Amino acid sequence: xxxxxxxxxxxxxxxxxxxxxxxxxxxxxxxxxxxxxxxxxxxxxxxxxxxxxxxxxxxxxxxxxxxxxxxxxxxxxxxxxxxxxxxxxxxxxxxxxxxxxxxxxxxxxxxxxxxxxxxxxxxxxxxxxxxxxxxxxxxxxxxxxxxxxxxxxxxxxxxx
Numbered sequence: 001x002x003x004x005x006x007x008x009x010x011x012x013x014x015x016x017x018x019x020x021x022x023x024x025x026x027x028x029x030x031x032x033x034x035x036x037x038x039x040x041x042x043x044x045x046x047x048x049x050x051x052x053x054x055x056x057x058x059x060x061x062x063x064x065x066x067x068x069x070x071x072x073x074x075x076x077x078x079x080x081x082x083x084x085x086x087x088x089x090x091x092x093x094x095x096x097x098x099x100x101x102x103x104x105x106x107x108x109x110x111x112x113x114x115x116x117x118x119x120x121x122x123x124x125x126x127x128x129x130x131x132x133x134x135x136x137x138x139x140x141x142x143x144x145x146x147x148x149x150x151x152x153x154x155x156x157x158x159x160x
Contacts, residue, residue: 005143015041016048018141022124023052026106027149028077031120033112036128041139042110045126046081049108055079061110069105078105084112122148 034042062068070079125144
């Protein structure tokens with residue numbers, strides 16, 4: 001994978017802002033795969049994506065419910081927020097029947113690397129890396145476009 005864009009964020013607000021810009025660029029049918037260690041900011045960037053989509057309700061980690069659908073009160077796509085951390089196999093992912101929501105939703109999948117590749121040949125992979133220094137809140141966010149409408153040009157939304 002070639003990194004299409006790399007960003008450095010130092011606060012949760014900056015992570016939400018980056019997610020907000022991503023959400024503004026998303027459309028129904030998009031899949032965003034979030035990769036990163038615990039505490040790297042996966043749910044925080046998802047909160048920003050939700051804001052960009054126009055989702056008004058609070059976004060929390062779906063760790064224990066596996067998947068949560070957040071309806072869009074406006075005309076934009078819904079948000080399907082999935083946490084694949086506790087899923088042990090592709091069969092368990094398939095059992096969630098995520099494809100049925102995909103056309104009219106933006107699907108954000110935490111811990112989704114290798115787990116949701118069959119959902120769409122077009123996805124945005126967002127890798128969040130924490131600083132190696134314990135007290136440092138800096139995160140590096142690498143964004144990779146895989147197929148479909150996600151091209152380097154499309155990623156210019158994040159630079160502002």
